[in-house]
Amino acid sequence: xxxxxxxxxxxxxxxxxxxxxxxxxxxxxxxxxxxxxxxxxxxxxxxxxxxxxxxxxxxxxxxxxxxxxxxxxxxxxxxxxxxxxxxxxxxxxxxxxxxxxxxxxxxxxxxxxxxxxxxxxxxxxxxxxxxxxxxxxxxxxxxxxxxxxxxxxxxxxxxxxxxxxxxxxxxxxxxxxxxxxxxxxxxxxxxxxxxxxxxxxxxxxxxxxxxxxxxxxxxxxxxxxxxxxxxxxxxxxxxxxxxxxxxxxxxxxxxxxxxxxxxxxxxxxxxxxxxxxxxxxxxxxxxxxxxxxxxxxxxxxxxxxxxxxxxxxxxxxxxxxxxxxxxxxxxxxxxxxxxxxxxxxxxxxxxxxxxxxxxxxxxxxxxxxxxxxxxxxxxxxxxxxxxxxxxxxxxxxxxxxxxxxxxxxxxxxxxxxx
Amino acid sequence: xxxxxxxxxxxxxxxxxxxxxxxxxxxxxxxxxxxxxxxxxxxxxxxxxxxxxxxxxxxxxxxxxxxxxxxxxxxxxxxxxxxxxxxxxxxxxxxxxxxxxxxxxxxxxxxxxxxxxxxxxxxxxxxxxxxxxxxxxxxxxxxxxxxxxxxxxxxxxxxxxxxxxxxxxxxxxxxxxxxxxxxxxxxxxxxxxxxxxxxxxxxxxxxxxxxxxxxxxxxxxxxxxxxxxxxxxxxxxxxxxxxxxxxxxxxxxxxxxxxxxxxxxxxxxxxxxxxxxxxxxxxxxxxxxxxxxxxxxxxxxxxxxxxxxxxxxxxxxxxxxxxxxxxxxxxxxxxxxxxxxxxxxxxxxxxxxxxxxxxxxxxxxxxxxxxxxxxxxxxxxxxxxxxxxxxxxxxxxxxxxxxxxxxxxxxxxxxxxxxxxxxxxxxxxxxxxxxxxxxxxxxxxxxxxxxxxxxxxxxxxxxxxxxxxxxxxxxxxxxxxxxxxxxxxxxxx
Numbered sequence: 001x002x003x004x005x006x007x008x009x010x011x012x013x014x015x016x017x018x019x020x021x022x023x024x025x026x027x028x029x030x031x032x033x034x035x036x037x038x039x040x041x042x043x044x045x046x047x048x049x050x051x052x053x054x055x056x057x058x059x060x061x062x063x064x065x066x067x068x069x070x071x072x073x074x075x076x077x078x079x080x081x082x083x084x085x086x087x088x089x090x091x092x093x094x095x096x097x098x099x100x101x102x103x104x105x106x107x108x109x110x111x112x113x114x115x116x117x118x119x120x121x122x123x124x125x126x127x128x129x130x131x132x133x134x135x136x137x138x139x140x141x142x143x144x145x146x147x148x149x150x151x152x153x154x155x156x157x158x159x160x161x162x163x164x165x166x167x168x169x170x171x172x173x174x175x176x177x178x179x180x181x182x183x184x185x186x187x188x189x190x191x192x193x194x195x196x197x198x199x200x201x202x203x204x205x206x207x208x209x210x211x212x213x214x215x216x217x218x219x220x221x222x223x224x225x226x227x228x229x230x231x232x233x234x235x236x237x238x239x240x241x242x243x244x245x246x247x248x249x250x251x252x253x254x255x256x257x258x259x260x261x262x263x264x265x266x267x268x269x270x271x272x273x274x275x276x277x278x279x280x281x282x283x284x285x286x287x288x289x290x291x292x293x294x295x296x297x298x299x300x301x302x303x304x305x306x307x308x309x310x311x312x313x314x315x316x317x318x319x320x321x322x323x324x325x326x327x328x329x330x331x332x333x334x335x336x337x338x339x340x341x342x343x344x345x346x347x348x349x350x351x352x353x354x355x356x357x358x359x360x361x362x363x364x365x366x367x368x369x370x371x372x373x374x375x376x377x378x379x380x381x382x383x384x385x386x387x388x389x390x391x392x393x394x395x396x397x398x399x400x401x402x403x404x405x406x407x408x409x410x411x412x413x414x415x416x417x418x
Numbered sequence: 419x420x421x422x423x424x425x426x427x428x429x430x431x432x433x434x435x436x437x438x439x440x441x442x443x444x445x446x447x448x449x450x451x452x453x454x455x456x457x458x459x460x461x462x463x464x465x466x467x468x469x470x471x472x473x474x475x476x477x478x479x480x481x482x483x484x485x486x487x488x489x490x491x492x493x494x495x496x497x498x499x500x501x502x503x504x505x506x507x508x509x510x511x512x513x514x515x516x517x518x519x520x521x522x523x524x525x526x527x528x529x530x531x532x533x534x535x536x537x538x539x540x541x542x543x544x545x546x547x548x549x550x551x552x553x554x555x556x557x558x559x560x561x562x563x564x565x566x567x568x569x570x571x572x573x574x575x576x577x578x579x580x581x582x583x584x585x586x587x588x589x590x591x592x593x594x595x596x597x598x599x600x601x602x603x604x605x606x607x608x609x610x611x612x613x614x615x616x617x618x619x620x621x622x623x624x625x626x627x628x629x630x631x632x633x634x635x636x637x638x639x640x641x642x643x644x645x646x647x648x649x650x651x652x653x654x655x656x657x658x659x660x661x662x663x664x665x666x667x668x669x670x671x672x673x674x675x676x677x678x679x680x681x682x683x684x685x686x687x688x689x690x691x692x693x694x695x696x697x698x699x700x701x702x703x704x705x706x707x708x709x710x711x712x713x714x715x716x717x718x719x720x721x722x723x724x725x726x727x728x729x730x731x732x733x734x735x736x737x738x739x740x741x742x743x744x745x746x747x748x749x750x751x752x753x754x755x756x757x758x759x760x761x762x763x764x765x766x767x768x769x770x771x772x773x774x775x776x777x778x779x780x781x782x783x784x785x786x787x788x789x790x791x792x793x794x795x796x797x798x799x800x801x802x803x804x805x806x807x808x809x810x811x812x813x814x815x816x817x818x819x820x821x822x823x824x825x826x827x828x829x830x831x832x833x834x835x836x837x838x839x840x841x842x843x844x845x846x847x848x849x850x851x852x853x854x855x856x857x858x859x860x861x862x863x864x865x866x867x868x869x870x871x872x873x874x875x876x877x878x879x880x881x882x883x884x885x886x887x888x889x890x891x892x893x894x895x896x897x898x899x900x901x902x903x904x905x906x907x908x909x910x911x
């Protein structure tokens with residue numbers, strides 16, 4: 001029951017947390033401990049056995065477990081300690097953590113700095129407010145992925161997918177591979193939630209119908225799911241009269257959004273942004289509790305694991321500097337603001353003391369040449385398109401920030417047609 | 419089980435059946451409780467407003483009026499010994515204009531004659547100084563300091579658990595099909611069920627929404643039940659502290675109206691609607707119902723929006739056409755006892771209903787039943803430790819005693835493997851039952867993370883393959899087979 005003191009504690013051993021451990025060690029932290037609630041390291045990527053990871057980091061296409069294996073090896077070589085099957089159930093404003101596991105019971109981990117890397121969870125059926133009964137056979141896509149890829153069980157034989165988030169698209173294909181029938185993917189919005197490449201590789205290649213502007217309006221079945229009623233929506237998101245139809249199925253997989261998992265952040269008193277659902281950060285990945293840092297999907301839901309790992313390394317590095325008293329004091333506070341086409345973004349402010357990358361997602365697709373920019377002439381890049389399913393980034397150089405006049409207090413980031 | 423004999427068979431393991439079984443278990447009687455569901459509570463006792471009402475709602479002279487306030491005080495007495503989560507938050511009926519004020523005054527008078535303590539009418543500003551998030555439109559409120567919120571699942575389980583400790587037997591997935599009567603038809607001889615005959619001298623009808631159908635089996639056509647659907651939202655724990663007490667609009671002929679209430683676990687519960695329907699089994703939610711709930715809730719607490727929801731549900735209340743509870747033994751067949759038409763304030767009244775029914779049975783059925791004390795009766799029971807709400811030292815102590823207490827299964831509600839194993843030991847057989855016992859899967863991810871682990875633990879503890887684990891009994895299997903089966907067995911399995 002003895003407590004543990006480390007230089008940097010990291011909560012979560014998914015892509016962000018493992019990378020944060022590496023970043024902390026590489027920046028000179030002595031003892032770095034990554035605490036993971038699952039039995040194994042790797043987070044959700046353990047169950048993402050499809051390829052497509054690591055194109056940016058390793059310049060090759062890896063599966064989720066392969067991608068994480070490389071990072072975990074690197075972390076072990078860097079001297080990062082891991083503690084698995086260990087639940088952090090409390091977090092305090094100074095970054096100390098209440099932890100338990102079957103070996104040690106309940107104990108506390110104190111640290112010089114803490115990195116929150118808990119990732120996100122899937123939005124459940126109740127949160128999307130679909131009327132009807134509550135039979136067996138309705139799963140979030142990630143739960144179904146765990147059953148199929150890790151436990152070796154099939155959740156059903158005849159599925160519909162609601163929502164076109166990436167895990168839903170991946171699972172549509174996965175269900176086909178296991179001999180199930182996938183009736184269709186229904187997306188409430190006029191555009192896809194997931195990556196374009198997943199629409200092509202997971203739906204189009206297998207002839208799975210994909211309906212935009214469609215929603216499930218009723219669930220049927222008492223014991224096991226028997227079908228769903230779907231309806232087409234008009235441009236005001238109202239049901240089109242006469243468009244209702246019944247789709248028989250025994251399974252519905254939900255891919256209707258991911259929510260950053262910030263119970264611990266709240267407990268620690270880190271301020272949470274109402275739109276992203278993640279902690280408010282500066283470009284140093286520092287929350288409003290100075291010794292607590294955060295990275296990855298716990299902050300904002302990323303499109304690619306590569307970015308999550310990259311942010312993790314940087315957050316871990318800064319946490320190590322903070323623990324050593326070497327993180328520079330903020331020079332100033334420049335608020336970041338999303339322009340008219342920006343739905344969500346992070347960080348929410350920059351100190352001007354370091355290079356900064358602002359990630360954002362657009363509100364709606366811009367299927368034309370567009371410019372992704374930060375105002376005051378800080379940054380501009382041309383793109384062929386900007387889509388809600390993909391993250392955009394804006395890079396702000398320290399020198400350019402330092403050259404901003406004193407009366408500038410806000411930087412607008414946006415994407416717009418050119 | 420056909421040759422087993424029971425003094426009493428209670429049909430229905432809702433709050434009434436459970437409270438009655440517990441009350442009866444204080445006597446030296448052989449008691450069976452049957453329920454057709456795979457997990458209890460399953461009917462209206464599962465899906466309701468989780469409130470222990472103060473008792474001002476019902477007209478003096480009715481059974482409801484006589485039993486509700488008494489039920490409220492019995493819950494206060496029993497919550498400790500039976501380890502039921504009961505929180506005395508107090509309730510308010512809200513009035514928006516002077517017509518509503520008249521209504522509140524009537525309720526105040528009713529409450530006083532029903533023996534409800536502490537009632538008073540306060541002004542809207544005074545209300546808002548205690549509850550800043552309620553609507554600025556509220557001008558008056560009837561305050562009932564004895565109103566409580568309860569964990570309704572725990573309450574049913576607690577009564578049943580204690581009854582079982584004291585010798586009562588619970589038979590789940592056992593549906594009543596008919597009554598066996600004596601040759602002349604004048605006496606109850608048995609309960610014919612989907613699992614065979616239970617020979618018995620006495621059948622108690624606590625069958626909720628089907629209680630009129632069960633009464634018909636005894637030839638009693640004196641009442642009928644209109645299944646009345648009530649739909650609800652449950653909101654995330656981040657919003658449970660929007661209000662401290664719980665709130666009603668002025669009641670109408672349809673019922674108490676759409677309420678806003680915190681739950682004992684700090685979720686926020688809003689609902690119900692009140693729609694009479696044909697079906698006795700359809701507990702679907704509807705678009706219109708949910709929209710009505712959201713609108714009703716907003717009139718009391720304007721910041722409420724459906725975006726805060728983690729789940730929705732609906733329940734069917736057993737509204738009797740008599741307008742009151744239907745309680746008591748029949749003259750013929752002797753041995754048949756109705757405890758029927760138990761709708762709001764039925765949950766609150768259940769402990770006092772149970773006492774009343776036992777008194778009636780003692781009076782009317784002394785030739786059939788002998789009410790000798792059960793000398794080994796134990797009036798207390800403990801719930802499975804509620805790990806999440808324990809202080810840190812207590813968590814540490816449990817974890818040191820049993821490492822399975824340090825094995826978190828449900829992240830959202832901090833439910834440990836030890837709790838789940840204990841729930842299964844006490845009779846949980848389904849994923850839903852584990853949730854009812856422990857709250858695993860009741861949190862904001864609704865079982866997304868813990869679902870696969872709960873399935874694995876149920877399979878292990880019950881010694882069955884994971885494919886046979888069900889969500890809520892019957893055909894509600896969660897998994898259809900192993901991966902790669904397709905290659906060996908072909909599509910469609």
